[in-house]
Amino acid sequence: MPDDFKCGYVALMGFPNVGKSTLLNRLVGGKLSITSPKPQTTRHRLLGIVNLPEAQLLFIDTPGVLDPKGALNASLVAAALAALSEADVVVWLVEPRAPALDDQVLLPRLRRLHRPLIVAINKIDTVAKPRLLPLISAYHEMFPAVPIIPLSALLGDGVAEMVAEILKLLPASPPLYPPDQDTDSTxxxxxxxxxxxxxxxxxxxxxxxxxxxxxxxxxxxxxxxxxxxxxxxxxxxxxxxxxxxxxxxxxxxxxxxxxxxxxxxxxxxxxxxxxxxxxxxxxxxxxxxxxxxxxxx
Ligand SMILES: Nc1nc2c(ncn2[C@@H]2O[C@H](COP(=O)(O)OP(=O)(O)O)[C@@H](O)[C@H]2O)c(=O)[nH]1
Ligand SMILES: [Mg+2]
Incomplete structure (x- = not known):
């Protein structure tokens, strides 16, 4: 094991349906997390392990940030918060549209996490190229000094660039899981x-x-x-x-x-x-x- 090996937890966060589970599957190159156009598809914390020669990335798919109404919802929110507490890096996934009121409400919460943050604009396959640059600058303004990565979890564009940014932010650590394992779920x-x-x-x-x-x-x-x-x-x-x-x-x-x-x-x-x-x-x-x-x- 090289001395500069890196390993850490990366929480995939964002509103329901933004594509967190699709991104996790793309990252591990298989189907771990189920996806659908319906909210609340993901109900558990799910770990997806990406093994590279120089690092082991531990991605946590979360149920999203929902209102804790009802017993099931409360346990979903608890799962999302637990994921944050163990994260070394937080990837905040957004839809390919200008930041909205929802994001303004969330921003202070994200800042309070005191965790390295990456903003990933997902589903760029659904927007025309000329519309992308203004979007990226809008997010740059909102999150100065935070890497903004446009990507398509569905097609894979931009995913390697996101992984490269994450590698810069991960702590030095030996791997926490065997290199042939891709999840801790049964x-x-x-x-x-x-x-x-x-x-x-x-x-x-x-x-x-x-x-x-x-x-x-x-x-x-x-x-x-x-x-x-x-x-x-x-x-x-x-x-x-x-x-x-x-x-x-x-x-x-x-x-x-x-x-x-x-x-x-x-x-x-x-x-x-x-x-x-x-x-x-x-x-x-x-x-x-x-x-x-x-x-x-
Ligand atoms: N066009 C497009 N659709 C996407 C992309 N990523 C996710 N989706 C779709 O968005 C819906 C919600 O995805 P899912 O991964 O379940 O979202 P989650 O609730 O954040 O986990 C599904 O129908 C996905 O196929 C993308 O990059 N491009
Ligand atoms: Mg999901």
Whole structure:
């Protein structure tokens, strides 16, 4: 290990939907964090490890900065704040638009963190080039002496430049994880998340918020030939269960088929997925349920 090896935590922060999870996946070069156009897609702190010859970057994807309304939301905000407290560098991700009132409110909070900060303007693939320069200068004015990096998490443009800026700010430290590891999440957890993502893609309105997934059985006795997984999709009401199962079970079948494909890619094994839908009345307001479903320590 060279003496000048660097290692540290980098918190990916920003409003819901700005592209934090997409950026984390781009950085680790695989699918760790689920993404969707719906807010509250990310509910847990997720670690993505990037191993370079000269450094190990520990990216933390967070649920975003939300109003702590309701028990589930409160635990999401707690996860975001916990990520900040362990961060060596904070990447503040923004939409490719002029700074708005929201940003003005947040700015003092970011300053109070006393952490090295990088502002990343994401989704630049959606704006015309001539509009980009004024945007960058607007953020420069707001955050003097802070690197402003335009990038596209989706296409990868600018991501290497962001990593280069982060490397300048990371502390000297030996690596904290083995170099072949890309996360500290269990496969069980990642599998549950992939199933939840497929549910998000097929549903709308209140259902995405009312869904939690639990893997009840993970039998890898015959891996890589077969991994047998039994999972339950919990919803809050009978009507939601009906929608998720669908006419003649079609919706659940589609969700299961898509999830199985994703899980096989994740595990590098054939998967038998036994998927159930159950009602857990108002689980989001029930501290016992929140614990059982992994939303509280
Ligand atoms: N066009 C474009 N879309 C993006 C980019 N990054 C993220 N998105 C989309 O924005 C939505 C929210 O992304 P996600 O990563 O879940 O946001 P998060 O809530 O901040 O984690 C998804 O539909 C992504 O595909 C980008 O660079 N360009
Ligand atoms: Mg996310």
């Amino acid at each position: 496969e069980r957890f990642l599998v549950a998340e992939l199933i939840r993502e497929r549910v998000l893609h097929h549903t709308s309105e209140e259902i995405p918020h009312a869904v939690a997934v639990q893997v009840e059985e993970f039998d890898e006795g015959r891996r890589p030939y077969l991994v047998k997984i039994r999972a339950v999709i919990f919803v809050e009401r009978d009507s939601q269960k009906g929608i998720l199962i669908g006419k003649q079970g079609r919706m659940l079948k589609a969700i299961g088929a898509e999830a199985r494909g994703e899980i096989e890619a994740l595990l590098g094994a054939k998967v038998f997925l036994d998927l159930w839908v159950k009602v857990w009345k108002n689980w989001r307001k029930d501290p016992r349920a929140l614990r059982a479903l992994g939303y509280r320590g």
